[in-house]
Amino acid sequence: MINTLFLPELREMLAENNVAELREFCTALHPARTAEFMEGLSPQETWAVLRHADLALKEEIFLYFGHDRQIAIIEGEDRSEVAELLADLPADDRVDLLHDVAPDVVEEILPLLPLHERREIIRLRAYEEDTAGSMMTTECAMLSESLSVRDALAELTRVAEHLETIHYIYVVDKDVHLRGVVSSRRLVTALCKPDQKLADVMDTDLVFVNAMDHRDEVTSRVAKYDLSAIPVVDDQRRLIGIITHDDVIDAVRQEATEDAQRIAGVAPLDEGYLQTGLVELWWKRGVWLTILFVTAMFTASALRAYEVKLSQWSWLVMFIPLIMSSGGNSGNQSATLIITALAAGNVRLRDWKLILWRELRVGLMLGGVLAVLGLGISFILTMGEKGTSDQTLWPLVIPITVLLVVTCGAVTGSLLPLLFKRLGLDPSLMSNPFVAAISDILAIVIYMTVSVLLLRPTS
């Protein structure tokens, strides 16, 4: 819901050009809330309000706007004002933004930026999306190993204002090679002996990523070592930036979203759902949907082979969907459980025998319950049906089939992600519809086999 609480007043202040009140509005609240209260305004109105905040605050509020609004402001407002704002934004956010701004606008803005910032932008834009380099900010607390603790603090006092975080202070040699790290906690503790060199208090067993590493590498390393920021180095182990906790949390969420989309057989979207074009959406869904459609043809061929049997006992047809969906749902559950367990590190490839044995038993337990229900259902639904066989064994067909199909679904669903992983593929890759496709064929074959065995023609 858009927060409309302040909208009329804001518009009134704008109409009256009430500088004092507009300034008061910008400074009174947490920047995130200020941004929230402006959601109902147009990008032009938003910028007109923001003009009354000083640069640092303007920047903070701007960063809390939605992506579309940020782009609209950059593309639509006065180029020199926008350039002033951009020059001050954290380097990583700036690059992300400019990536989506119309190229001709970027060309107009770039020359208005200070030389240093301009070079920075061109350098960071060179990193591919989803690499550590594209996630990092270049502004980090970086101090020389020869400084004393006292001088380090003095230096920090001077530069801290321009940094995103000083949670970790990175210690470098004269060629900016990363040598060690000092947490702000450690630095403050070390103040009791202010003449120690940074080299003496720093931690040298470093955890870092290369700028070319994939985003997944960043999130798994940060989570494993419980870091709040991770340094990024180039191939010569020179410190070139850091990735901070907020970008890591965003990345973890992004990964979860992409996994969920892959599980459902959608190639991960680059943008939000509403921002993705129809043709892209069609393509990213269509590829897998088509592959699955083709695999479903095998199910059709399998059924075709039993056409004669099915025409003998026509009541068998009505249970086809019931049996297929039971197997599919059971497989779906198992696949998701194994995929999430693999992602969380709870399960490894070598556990496959254990998993097989568990799923076999759980599958039988689940199938058992459904078989009992199936017995009741087939009694009711087959009443008054005709077929060319002795009717005493009829009610057993559905329960036995359901028991076997649910168990096979559970086993298939659990083994498929493990197989994908063994083959070096992403376990979450379209496993859900793929499991469904396999368990569909299995379901049909099992169903027809059980029927043929139990329903011998009386003739």
Add this chain to the structure above:
Amino acid sequence: MINTLFLPELREMLAENNVAELREFCTALHPARTAEFMEGLSPQETWAVLRHADLALKEEIFLYFGHDRQIAIIEGEDRSEVAELLADLPADDRVDLLHDVAPDVVEEILPLLPLHERREIIRLRAYEEDTAGSMMTTECAMLSESLSVRDALAELTRVAEHLETIHYIYVVDKDVHLRGVVSSRRLVTALCKPDQKLADVMDTDLVFVNAMDHRDEVTSRVAKYDLSAIPVVDDQRRLIGIITHDDVIDAVRQEATEDAQRIAGVAPLDEGYLQTGLVELWWKRGVWLTILFVTAMFTASALRAYEVKLSQWSWLVMFIPLIMSSGGNSGNQSATLIITALAAGNVRLRDWKLILWRELRVGLMLGGVLAVLGLGISFILTMGEKGTSDQTLWPLVIPITVLLVVTCGAVTGSLLPLLFKRLGLDPSLMSNPFVAAISDILAIVIYMTVSVLLLRPTS
């Protein structure tokens, strides 16, 4: 994979009781790596190695062990040694651990802990799982608002060693009411005027959670305000702890796992997959599986109504699985896209018309492709089939059905999560199998209606 690099040497050192080398092993690496190298050892051997580290390091390495190993050590090793370790662990980790330790062992250990720690444990255990209170640590940087910046730094120097982080310093009044927050960056910057009071440099527009708030509230607020830690207060707004970035990242991952499980129709597991008992697994999957089985009965009843038609054109039967799975997969994709978009905040309830219109068009585009494929398939598979109607319209049945079913699947799949959300339910709740169940029935009804319209008996 277990890292076996050091295992033989470690075992040899243990056999020789080589104190110097064991101590060297404990201190040489990052605690996370030390823990990794010990993965191949038994819990007894692990503890025998750890004995050679001093308490602070022992604690750090211990925290990187897997949960099962931690529990085995607490339950199996000397009670007083374990109590010494536990007394030093961060309060939140300690409570999580003791939650899973056998109750009689906890009863034996508790009296060995210092009174203050014992009270702390009993207090934290009172918070329900998945509340902010159960995630927080009580050790946070908390200073009085009347301190000067200089004195604040001196005080921090004294206590920082015992804290998990000093990224934020929380400013409280004499009754420990939370009044403001100072980032370590801000404090360091303020050192240029060391006589300012904390009250003058602190930020008073605070973002915090109540101890009783749900975990989701914590993660969404931390992500929204880009925090690296969030303070936890009681009902009187007294500061009682903080939740740090590492616990937030864990919680975000946990949420993603639970969402994925709910999407697949599994009630979220409390433990890892392999740690969950068979009966619990059976129950958590069985409930939804049974409900879905019962809803699938409607599909069976729907099919029953068309039994006579199906016996007239028996080739229709073999396409039932193909058509059902196309609708199910399409619905599955849409549901997942909308659920992930809702979770990421890209889509809101009021966008429902926009979503409906998009899905209608994408559904037709996807259905169009599959319809063309379906035309080819039905030509091939119906060759030589017999039926009681003019054969010219036969090849059109499958394409038209597929087009309609895929479109209906996309629309149903996208609207169902929105409906769940509107009803105040979790949008991810079993949406996947539920969408499949609805689209199954729709598929059958559409298929039979199209067949009846196109295949008029010749008699």
